Amino acid sequence: MAFFNVLIPVFAIFILGYIGEKKIGFDPKSISAMSLYIMTPVLVFKTFYTNVLDSDYLYITIFALGLCAALILLVYFISYIRGYSTREKCGLILGSVFMNNGNYGTPVALLLFGAAGFDYAVILMVIQTIVMATVGIYFAARGSDIGGGFKDTIGVVMRMPIIYGAVAGWLFQVTGITIGSSFMTTLDLVGNAAIPTIMLVLGMQLAKISLKNVEKEKVFYAVTLKLAIAPIIAWGIGYFLPVDMLLKQLMVVMAGMPAAANTTMYAIQFNTEPEFVSVCTFVSTILSLVSLPVIFAFIL
DSSP states (O other): OHHHHHHHHHHHHHHHHHHHHHHTOOOHHHHHHHIIIIIHHHHHHHHHHHSOOOTHHHHHHHHHHHHHHHHHHHHHHHHHHHTOOHHHHHHHHHHHSOBOTTTTHHHHHHHHHHHHHHHHHHHHHHHHHHHIIIIIHHHHHHTSTTOOSHHHHHHHHHTOHHHHHHHHHHHHHHTTOOOOHHHHHHHHHHHHTHHHHHHHHHHHHHHTOOGGGSOHHHHHHHHHIIIIIHHHHHHHHHHHSOOOHHHHHHHHHHHTSOBOTHHHHHHHHHTSSHHHHHHHHHHHHHHHHHHHHHHHHHHO
């Protein structure tokens, strides 16, 4: 029951966004831009400012990058076999590679592993944020009309404020710069609004698409990679890392989380198959109600 209590707020926000779009009508791209360029950089700054970097970050970074690279290689293989275009390939990456270990993963980690697991989950969330803000945005831009070559796409990534929010937060921490309570309240208010805004945008996007037009084969590939293949890869990576058993178990659970809602925001902003990415996020979130208990049974 506690597991489902974690999901109730998640689906409630999706539904609110869906109803708002159906009854009132909004511009998801403008709202996603506000979250991407204002709210999320503030959240990332606050996260790096308040979380002290230690040796755990190294192994969790190796895990996050290794899992990301392995899944991207699988997407490239599938795309080659199926003859997908660059846009389709990038959309599949956005819909299958990055995990929702923030508003979904961290509460689950707390329920399963207690405070120690929650601390690890927060570290992974910080690292995953940077991976999505670099690798995720790279592929979102690569699959867009403005993508161009590698140099052009990297230029798009380097213009995103999320990266600079992370660097600034880390510099403030290591140099011991203290932020006043009043300004910290501002950071909390703006940063904490990022995640629910992203989830509202996903609900709005779902209201604008027709499931009849979704390519079910591609959704199958994305969901299978995200919910079934990713935990197996995570187990393999964790097996070779010199970390304790709790962290190994957490890595597998976090890898089995559904697709990150942030990728929907990237897809909308760069017009890289936003309908497909939105459906992948929603479907993987629903199916995780079945897949996650199976993962729990195997690792606990």
